[in-house]
Amino acid sequence: MSQSTMAVNTASGSRGDRALMLFARYGFQLMLLVFILFFALNSPVFFTVENLANVLQGNAILLIVALAMTLVVVAGGIDLSVGVALDFGAAFALVALKTWHWPWQAAVLAALTGGALVGLVNAILILGFKVKPFLATLGTWFIGSSLERVLTDGGGPIAYRRMATAYHDIAVGSLWGIAIPVVIAVALMLICYLLLERTLFGKRIHAVGLNPVASLLAGVNVKRNLFWVLIASSVLCAIGGVILSANLRQFSPLAGQSYLLDAIAAVFIGTAFHPQGRPNVPGTLAGVLFLGLMANGLNLMGLDFILKDALNGLVLLVALVLSFWQGRLRQRLQWQQRGSS
Amino acid sequence: MSDMPQPGLRRRLAFPIDKIPLLLFAALLLFFCFQAPWFLSWQNLSVILTQTAPLAILCFGLACVIIGGGDDVVSGGIDLSLPATSVLAVAVVSIGVQLDVSIFLLALLAVAAALLAGLLNALMVVRVGLPPLLATLASSVAIVGLTNYLARQRRISIDAPWLVAFRDGDLLGIPWAVWFMLAVFVLYQFLVHHSRWGQHLQASGGSREAAELAGLPFKSLMLHSYLLAGFAAALAALTLLSRGSGSSPGAEEPLLLEMVLATFIGTAFSRRRVVTIWGALLGALLVNALSNGLALMRVDIFWVGTVKGALILLVLSAAAVQRRGQL
Numbered sequence: 001m002s003q004s005t006m007a008v009n010t011a012s013g014s015r016g017d018r019a020l021m022l023f024a025r026y027g028f029q030l031m032l033l034v035f036i037l038f039f040a041l042n043s044p045v046f047f048t049v050e051n052l053a054n055v056l057q058g059n060a061i062l063l064i065v066a067l068a069m070t071l072v073v074v075a076g077g078i079d080l081s082v083g084v085a086l087d088f089g090a091a092f093a094l095v096a097l098k099t100w101h102w103p104w105q106a107a108v109l110a111a112l113t114g115g116a117l118v119g120l121v122n123a124i125l126i127l128g129f130k131v132k133p134f135l136a137t138l139g140t141w142f143i144g145s146s147l148e149r150v151l152t153d154g155g156g157p158i159a160y161r162r163m164a165t166a167y168h169d170i171a172v173g174s175l176w177g178i179a180i181p182v183v184i185a186v187a188l189m190l191i192c193y194l195l196l197e198r199t200l201f202g203k204r205i206h207a208v209g210l211n212p213v214a215s216l217l218a219g220v221n222v223k224r225n226l227f228w229v230l231i232a233s234s235v236l237c238a239i240g241g242v243i244l245s246a247n248l249r250q251f252s253p254l255a256g257q258s259y260l261l262d263a264i265a266a267v268f269i270g271t272a273f274h275p276q277g278r279p280n281v282p283g284t285l286a287g288v289l290f291l292g293l294m295a296n297g298l299n300l301m302g303l304d305f306i307l308k309d310a311l312n313g314l315v316l317l318v319a320l321v322l323s324f325w326q327g328r329l330r331q332r333l334q335w336q337q338r339g340s341s
Numbered sequence: 342m343s344d345m346p347q348p349g350l351r352r353r354l355a356f357p358i359d360k361i362p363l364l365l366f367a368a369l370l371l372f373f374c375f376q377a378p379w380f381l382s383w384q385n386l387s388v389i390l391t392q393t394a395p396l397a398i399l400c401f402g403l404a405c406v407i408i409g410g411g412d413d414v415v416s417g418g419i420d421l422s423l424p425a426t427s428v429l430a431v432a433v434v435s436i437g438v439q440l441d442v443s444i445f446l447l448a449l450l451a452v453a454a455a456l457l458a459g460l461l462n463a464l465m466v467v468r469v470g471l472p473p474l475l476a477t478l479a480s481s482v483a484i485v486g487l488t489n490y491l492a493r494q495r496r497i498s499i500d501a502p503w504l505v506a507f508r509d510g511d512l513l514g515i516p517w518a519v520w521f522m523l524a525v526f527v528l529y530q531f532l533v534h535h536s537r538w539g540q541h542l543q544a545s546g547g548s549r550e551a552a553e554l555a556g557l558p559f560k561s562l563m564l565h566s567y568l569l570a571g572f573a574a575a576l577a578a579l580t581l582l583s584r585g586s587g588s589s590p591g592a593e594e595p596l597l598l599e600m601v602l603a604t605f606i607g608t609a610f611s612r613r614r615v616v617t618i619w620g621a622l623l624g625a626l627l628v629n630a631l632s633n634g635l636a637l638m639r640v641d642i643f644w645v646g647t648v649k650g651a652l653i654l655l656v657l658s659a660a661a662v663q664r665r666g667q668l
Binding site for chain 1: 472
């Protein structure tokens with residue numbers, strides 16, 4: 001595009017362009033602000049410290065699962081078996097505590113092993129048999145949830161009320177006045193952020209996700225990096241499973257599935273906050289908080305639960321559309337600026 | 342790939358690999374024939390065929406979208422909202438029948454709702470640029486929410502005379518639902534594989550860039566494929582309605598996984614390992630025959646998911662290994 005046409009373009013629509021630019025930069029954040037204001041006006045409790053702390057605590061597990069999803073999506077894949085990994089973590093921990101009478105530290109280790117098993121199956125399928133991540137993890141999901149049903153005689157929960165208080169505290173205790181799940185989630189978030197943005201491993205994962213062939217040619221061991229991403233993702237989910245099982249004091253089969261869609265949504269909403277539209281850890285946090293605040297706000301409005309479900313689906317749809325539209329607009333504006341300068 | 346195929350050792354070795362899924366299916370069906378004496382009885386076969394109808398029709402719709410968008414599951418075309426759309430149409434019709442609305446108006450309403458869902462998906466994918474997987478997963482959640490809101494999460498049974506006639510009647514000994522499935526199959530087979538539009542759709546799915554350079558309107562082809570998929574969901578609603586004699590909440594969940602499974606198993610029946618309408622029909626039949634055979638053998642229902650999951654992974658691994666043999 002030549003210089004003169006660009007100049008004419010910017011001159012004729014400078015006001016509209018500026019509005020567009022503003023939207024491209026802050027559109028989603030503005031929407032979030034409007035929603036928060038709406039809820040705050042509707043319910044006096046919404047904007048209290050207790051309620052916001054509740055939102056944080058209630059979404060700690062979702063944040064952990066969404067972090068796992070972020071890792072996989074950055075590497076260019078997707079993981080539909082996060083729910084199964086979470087369930088396996090919870091199941092292994094409870095069986096270790098209840099049947100084998102292991103100390104709680106060993107039970108946590110057992111949970112991580114259970115999660116790693118799921119990741120290993122995924123890695124064998126994706127890296128060994130070259131099945132596409134979506135279908136491979138879909139298969140793992142199928143098989144894993146069916147196994148959960150088989151082993152629990154159709155999905156009955158395994159309850160263990162008299163578990164060690166130290167284990168129960170993982171979910172309900174607090175450290176320096178902050179709920180322990182929140183502490184764990186924030187710590188994991190920092191680790192994931194540093195891993196992805198500040199280490200060579202992270203750079204390699206980004207490279208593999210953007211262009212696997214190019215990174216292979218540049219000397220990155222694509223398979224080894226993807227292997228560790230898949231394992232890390234499942235282990236993260238298993239940590240979520242530990243918190244869930246500690247909170248409920250039981251393992252309920254198929255409980256993990258409910259996190260899948262929200263985790264995917266949070267990751268992709270988070271891409272709106274990145275200049276290049278890449279999945280990123282702070283964006284994922286924003287996505288999780290958005291979903292959590294929405295659900296909380298709708299809850300506080302005291303709507304009937306069926307209507308609330310319907311509205312939640314609608315909000316999810318609108319949020320995704322807005323965040324992607326914003327990302328696309330920003331990319332187009334950047335491209336125009338580069339063309340004009 | 343450019344030179345003529347040469348009958349070498351490698352080729353002979355590669356031969357059985359891509360036939361593994363088919364051989365395995367044949368072996369499983371044979372096994373059922375011997376183990377479950379009623380498997381091959383006409384009554385059982387007609388039950389399998391009737392129960393396949395909703396799944397097969399949904400698979401035709403999904404096949405359209407995958408053929409048009411390319412078969413990469415994340416960046417290519419996929420429509421996971423089809424079962425939800427179909428269940429929405431079922432709920433709309435069931436509620437309408439209870440309120441004594443005329444059936445033509447209801448049919449129109451159901452088709453309009455399904456097309457609207459297709460349009461919504463297409464707009465999100467083509468205009469906004471959402472990955473189809475994400476867009477249709479999200480719209481699926483929204484549509485399920487809407488369905489539950491409309492039907493209040495209740496089971497609505499209906500026994501309107503036309504529905505009973507469709508459910509229990511037959512022509513030449515073959516149930517109406519099976520005729521209906523075959524008619525829809527012929528329609529979609531013609532549209533996708535034997536019409537100019539279908540050729541364009543296949544071209545754009547094969548390579549978007551090449552199709553655009555050749556002057557094909559990629560975006561409107563995508564839009565059409567999503568609308569056609571929505572239409573299939575509306576058609577599947579009729580068979581779903583007759584199978585369940587009304588609407589039940591949560592009917593979309595098993596359908597979603599089976600739809601994806603059957604459509605991708607169908608690739609085993611095409612020489613180029615691509616999604617086809619014909620393959621989707623066979624895949625749907627196989628998935629249902631499998632469920633039926635396992636049930637006849639009194640296999641624990643909870644194992645069925647494992648068997649199906651293992652099957653899809655086997656088919657896909659065989660396809661991937663074969664692709665590596667070609668390269």
